[in-house]
Amino acid sequence: MFLIPILALIVGFLLVYNLRLDVPATYADYLSLAILAGLDSICGGIRAKLEENFDEYVFTTGFFVNMALAASLAYLGDRMGVNIYLAVVVALGVRIFQNLGRIRGRVTARLLHRRLAPSPPEEI
Amino acid sequence: MSLDRARMQWLFTLAGVCLVMGALLAVQVRSRSPEQHLISTRFGVVGGGPLGALSQVLAATQKKVDEQAAEIAALRKQITDYEHYMAKEKEVAKPLAEQLASAKVALGLVAVEGPGILLEVDDSPLRLGEEPFHEVQSAFLVHDYDLLQISNELWAAGAEAVSLNGQRLIAGTAIRCVGPTTQVNGVPITAPYRFIALGDSATLANSLNLPGGVLDRLRPLKFRIRLEEKPHLEVPAISTARKFQFSHPVESSRPPRPAS
Numbered sequence: 001m002f003l004i005p006i007l008a009l010i011v012g013f014l015l016v017y018n019l020r021l022d023v024p025a026t027y028a029d030y031l032s033l034a035i036l037a038g039l040d041s042i043c044g045g046i047r048a049k050l051e052e053n054f055d056e057y058v059f060t061t062g063f064f065v066n067m068a069l070a071a072s073l074a075y076l077g078d079r080m081g082v083n084i085y086l087a088v089v090v091a092l093g094v095r096i097f098q099n100l101g102r103i104r105g106r107v108t109a110r111l112l113h114r115r116l117a118p119s120p121p122e123e124i
Numbered sequence: 125m126s127l128d129r130a131r132m133q134w135l136f137t138l139a140g141v142c143l144v145m146g147a148l149l150a151v152q153v154r155s156r157s158p159e160q161h162l163i164s165t166r167f168g169v170v171g172g173g174p175l176g177a178l179s180q181v182l183a184a185t186q187k188k189v190d191e192q193a194a195e196i197a198a199l200r201k202q203i204t205d206y207e208h209y210m211a212k213e214k215e216v217a218k219p220l221a222e223q224l225a226s227a228k229v230a231l232g233l234v235a236v237e238g239p240g241i242l243l244e245v246d247d248s249p250l251r252l253g254e255e256p257f258h259e260v261q262s263a264f265l266v267h268d269y270d271l272l273q274i275s276n277e278l279w280a281a282g283a284e285a286v287s288l289n290g291q292r293l294i295a296g297t298a299i300r301c302v303g304p305t306t307q308v309n310g311v312p313i314t315a316p317y318r319f320i321a322l323g324d325s326a327t328l329a330n331s332l333n334l335p336g337g338v339l340d341r342l343r344p345l346k347f348r349i350r351l352e353e354k355p356h357l358e359v360p361a362i363s364t365a366r367k368f369q370f371s372h373p374v375e376s377s378r379p380p381r382p383a384s
Contacts, residue, residue: 001135008139012146017154028155035152038145042138049134056137063141 029085030071036092037070038063043099050106193363200233200361229285232294232362236285238322240357241329243274246316246348264345266315268301273338274319275299281331283321285359289313292362309362316348325353 041063048054070088077084211221228234248264275293278286286293291308293299298307305312321328329351332339339349 001132004135005138005142009142009146009149012143013150013153014146016147016150020154024155028152031148031152031155035145035148038141038148042141042145045134045138045141054134056134059134059137060141063144 030074033070033074033085033088033092034067036089036096037066040092040096040099041066043096043103047099047102047106050103050110196364197361204234230294231366232285232292235358235361236322237356237358238284239325239355240283240320240322240353240359241325241332242350242352242354242357243319243321243332244316244348244350245270245274245319245342248346248348250346264347266317266347268299268306270338270342271299271306271317274332277331277338278319278321278323278328281323281328283323283328285322287320287359289318290360292360294362294366296366309364311363320357320359322357322359325355329353 041059044062045054045059048059070092074085074088077087207221207224210217225234229236245266247266250264271288275286275288288299288308291297291311291313293308297309300307302312305314306317307313331337332351334340339351342349
């Protein structure tokens with residue numbers, strides 16, 4: 001069951017990889033930022049699910065809007081001659097690590113909990 | 125079941141998002157594949173693109189160009205034959221034919237031979253440090269402006285016909301840097317650069333060797349330079365003649381006024 005998103009990731013990757021799409025090198029930087037933002041959104045979504053405040057609409061809109069924002073912010077920075085690119089990378093990097101840390105905390109807590117108490121408490 | 129589906133719902137949302145994510149990753153990985161990156165940095169190609177297809181187009185076009193060059197040569201020979209024939213036919217046409225012949229030499233339409241110099245210039249073997257210093261290494265490469273200076277010097281020294289790597293230099297010839305090659309008459313050439321200039325060989329050689337002159341500036345940087353005076357050299361004809369599309373001769377043309 002939990003393999004579904006991972007399978008989707010692989011399918012999406014292979015599908016486009018074999019399509020032989022090429023992105024001009026000028027946009028590759030913005031695309032990498034968008035990917036970073038998307039990764040952050042996915043991590044945030046998983047964390048939200050584990051913390052029981054997951055909302056599909058927030059998640060999906062957040063995914064696409066964050067990607068667009070990250071890329072356009074970097075583009076704006078390039079136009080202005082300010083390296084906002086780095087700021088976006090640092091901010092997103094920190095957020096991804098924070099999200100991953102919280103996911104890890106939740107998962108380990110659950111596993112430990114399950115091991116300690118065979119019947120887990122009812123979750124909403 | 126419905127409860128199960130409700131619980132699974134978020135996984136499918138996640139899966140949809142992951143599909144998009146995978147697609148984006150694939151695009152990024154493709155555009156960052158090492159060989160493509162190398163090629164695009166080497167040739168300054170933005171985005172690389174389908175290089176294989178492009179090289180095929182290039183090869184096909186090159187073939188076409190070669191065929192057309194052969195055709196031009198054949199047609200030009202035909203014209204020359206006609207002119208000879210005409211000159212023989214009528215004694216009146218003789219001065220005209222002579223004038224035409226010298227105009228054709230000036231335009232580079234015919235190959236010419238005579239005494240002159242042969243100059244070979246190649247990149248310096250010197251290098252500063254390791255590869256990453258591209259900007260610094262460029263000081264040890266022969267550039268388009270070096271070639272321009274040399275050709276300028278040759279004309280100034282009274283060269284009557286000059287060729288560079290088999291390309292005849294004429295009044296409309298541009299020497300310019302295009303990526304890793306230099307283009308002369310639109311034809312890409314690479315180092316070593318080989319000038320053949322017809323004229324008074326001693327004058328030509330001396331003017332190139334002037335203190336503070338073009339070669340004098342290249343020699344300290346260990347550029348490989350070979351300069352020879354030769355009694356017999358040949359300069360080829362230009363491969364494609366210039367077409368005059370925009371300019372037309374003035375009907376009542378007066379001789380230019382002498383500069384006061």
